[in-house]
Amino acid sequence: MGRRGLRLRRMAILIDETKRVLVQGITGREGQARTRLMLDYGTKVVGGVTPGKGGGEVFGLPVFNSCGDAVAALGGVDVSVLFVPAAGIKAAAIDALEAGIGLVVLVADRVPVWDAMAIAKAAKKAGARFLGPNTLGIASPGKAVVGMIGGRAESAREWFKPPLPGGTGVGIISRSGGMSSSTAYYLGQAGVRISSIVHVGGDAVLGVRVAEVAQMFEADPATDAIVLFGEIGGSQEEELAALMAAKKITKPVAAYIGGKAATAGTRFSHAGAIIEGNKGTHAGKVAALRGAGAVVADSFGDLPGAVAGMLRTSRNGGPSLSLMSEAERKAVWTTAITRIAPNTVAVRGRNIADLMGNVSFGAAVHLILTGRMPDAAVGRLMDAILVSSIDHGATPPSCLAARTVASTGASLSQSVAAGISSINRHHGGAIEDCARYLAGLMKSAKDAGRSIDEVAAEEVARIKASGDRISGFGHRVHTKDPRTARLFELAAAAGVGESKGGATTHVEAARAVERAFAAIGKPLPINVDGAIGAILSDLGLDPRVFNGIFMIARTPGLVAHVVEEQTREKPMRRIDPVNHAYDGPLGV
Numbered sequence: 001m002g003r004r005g006l007r008l009r010r011m012a013i014l015i016d017e018t019k020r021v022l023v024q025g026i027t028g029r030e031g032q033a034r035t036r037l038m039l040d041y042g043t044k045v046v047g048g049v050t051p052g053k054g055g056g057e058v059f060g061l062p063v064f065n066s067c068g069d070a071v072a073a074l075g076g077v078d079v080s081v082l083f084v085p086a087a088g089i090k091a092a093a094i095d096a097l098e099a100g101i102g103l104v105v106l107v108a109d110r111v112p113v114w115d116a117m118a119i120a121k122a123a124k125k126a127g128a129r130f131l132g133p134n135t136l137g138i139a140s141p142g143k144a145v146v147g148m149i150g151g152r153a154e155s156a157r158e159w160f161k162p163p164l165p166g167g168t169g170v171g172i173i174s175r176s177g178g179m180s181s182s183t184a185y186y187l188g189q190a191g192v193r194i195s196s197i198v199h200v201g202g203d204a205v206l207g208v209r210v211a212e213v214a215q216m217f218e219a220d221p222a223t224d225a226i227v228l229f230g231e232i233g234g235s236q237e238e239e240l241a242a243l244m245a246a247k248k249i250t251k252p253v254a255a256y257i258g259g260k261a262a263t264a265g266t267r268f269s270h271a272g273a274i275i276e277g278n279k280g281t282h283a284g285k286v287a288a289l290r291g292a293g294a295v296v297a298d299s300f301g302d303l304p305g306a307v308a309g310m311l312r313t314s315r316n317g318g319p320s321l322s323l324m325s326e327a328e329r330k331a332v333w334t335t336a337i338t339r340i341a342p343n344t345v346a347v348r349g350r351n352i353a354d355l356m357g358n359v360s361f362g363a364a365v366h367l368i369l370t371g372r373m374p375d376a377a378v379g380r381l382m383d384a385i386l387v388s389s390i391d392h393g394a395t396p397p398s399c400l401a402a403r404t405v406a407s408t409g410a411s412l413s414q415s416v417a418a419g420i421s422s423i424n425r426h427h428g429g430a431i432e433d434c435a436r437y438l439a440g441l442m443k444s445a446k447d448a449g450r451s452i453d454e455v456a457a458e459e460v461a462r463i464k465a466s467g468d469r470i471s472g473f474g475h476r477v478h479t480k481d482p483r484t485a486r487l488f489e490l491a492a493a494a495g496v497g498e499s500k501g502g503a504t505t506h507v508e509a510a511r512a513v514e515r516a517f518a519a520i521g522k523p524l525p526i527n528v529d530g531a532i533g534a535i536l537s538d539l540g541l542d543p544r545v546f547n548g549i550f551m552i553a554r555t556p557g558l559v560a561h562v563v564e565e566q567t568r569e570k571p572m573r574r575i576d577p578v579n580h581a582y583d584g585p586l587g588v
């Protein structure tokens with residue numbers, strides 16, 4: 001299931017969180033506002049283009065004079081979205097297509113038909129796609145938004161319900177901008193999850209059409225049904241019906257067709273929504289879709305219920321994964337850590353019974369903190385990190401605090417909590433401090449284009465002059481900490497800390513600092529906290545959990561000390577913080 005699960009998780013059509021997006025017209029009014037919203041939602045916007053404004057920045061993103069310049073500087077770009085007014089669309093779209101961008105999204109309305117036709121020709125030549133003109137864009141809920149769908153990021157998150165990781169949603173295709181968001185919103189209210197929303201645009205000449213989007217949804221494993229908001233005019237609904245009849249679309253389709261009341265010759269809101277003669281009529285479209293097996297709702301208000309009904313019995317019998325359970329629908333907040341259902345406990349999507357006996361505790365800690373299951377070598381390394389910090393005798397503040405509280409007659413939980421409460425910035429905090437310190441050195445080296453050894457040497461000279469201390473180096477007891485060497489050995493075995501692709505790692509940065517100290521005749525080796533900080537950073541864990549990992553590791557030690565205090569010692573004894581001796585088995 002592992003590989004398949006991972007593959008499914010990335011699915012959506014046209015855009016997702018990995019796609020690199022360029023914004024043309026990024027310096028304009030709408031370009032700036034929408035870039036902020038796209039970034040807030042999680043879209044990977046990598047830069048922008050406005051002719052004549054190259055060299056500038058918008059929200060820290062570089063602005064270029066042309067798409068060619070942008071691609072040359074940024075590397076591959078997957079999608080470009082144009083917040084450029086109609087008059088400039090043709091030039092801007094051709095600029096993007098000639099730069100090799102595979103999908104171009106044209107937001108502007110009132111684009112001349114002949115310009116749209118010229119763009120279509122250029123797209124064909126480039127082997128690329130364009131969406132629009134006059135489109136609100138695309139949203140893949142939980143992943144990315146390109147264009148203007150959903151407004152503020154918080155609203156978009158609340159309105160559009162994403163598929164569960166590895167699960168499915170319905171794909172929405174709309175011929176109306178406003179109704180693309182409304183359809184997604186009302187489906188969400190009815191408990192329907194959504195894989196992607198695509199507004200094909202309202203013009204007569206369009207790039208990607210309804211039928212093409214439907215075929216993308218057909219091929220998308222994260223989509224298990226298709227919902228269409230259609231309109232009178234044109235033949236897009238009929239094209240979809242033909243694909244269904246030819247069994248090229250086999251996923252269930254539900255639709256609503258707007259414009260029932262419009263008579264021949266009336267334009268229904270959009271340029272493309274016009275009945276000409278007896279073609280493109282409401283009745284004709286409904287009949288074609290129903291004839292091909294689609295569920296067509298008579299009123300828009302009936303559409304969400306019709307879709308939910310369709311999903312209640314999916315192709316494999318039970319309810320589709322696109323349909324939320326009652327509990328999910330009523331939920332006012334969500335958690336992504338553990339799923340509890342009758343007879344199911346799944347941690348980060350993994351059945352707990354399968355984890356038991358098969359993965360180490362260290363691997364499970366990595367899984368619950370990151371959502372990623374580590375390989376066996378990294379699991380062993382996580383175990384080693386936890387074991388390395390399990391106890392350090394009776395003198396650390398956490399142990400003294402736990403024993404002191406235990407001696408007052410406090411319970412086990414109160415006493416252990418007292419110990420945990422003393423794990424802070426100055427006790428256990430060196431792990432995080434050292435990790436951030438090393439990251440700072442790495443950034444300085446990268447920004448200045450210098451080697452990590454040069455930066456470390458300069459830093460060590462500064463420390464010597466100022467008398468500052470750095471977290472994670474040196475130890476008050478050990479000169480050659482037995483835990484550090486072992487951790488680095490296990491890290492090397494797991495391939496952690498080795499530079500890949502030329503970028504310095506935290507472990508390498510730590511080594512550079514050690515070398516710099518040795519070079520001034522003041523050897524100050526990295527200690528166990530520093531080693532853990534460097535290794536956890538290279539594993540890609542968030543530094544905010546580092547103190548927590550130390551708490552997890554130290555808890556067994558604290559429990560042992562509290563129980564020993566409660567069973568061996570007199571209540572309210574005066575605990576000497578230094579003068580005590582070990583009387584357990586000698587071992588080593």
Ligand SMILES: CC(C)(COP(=O)(O)OP(=O)(O)OC[C@H]1O[C@@H](n2cnc3c(N)ncnc32)[C@H](O)[C@@H]1OP(=O)(O)O)[C@@H](O)C(=O)NCCC(=O)NCCS
Nearest residue numbers: 025027028029030050083084085088092107108109134177
């Ligand atoms: C596209 C649209 C949103 C732009 O509006 P806007 O942001 O108010 O326009 P602005 O003039 O502020 O910004 C446009 C920017 O594009 C830039 N531009 C012009 N030609 C360009 C090109 N070839 N490449 C890149 N940028 C270009 C302009 O220089 C301008 O930036 P500047 O202000 O820094 O000079 C607007 O014209 C429009 O069509 N609105 C309707 C959209 C709509 O409803 N779509 C359908 C949804 S259903």
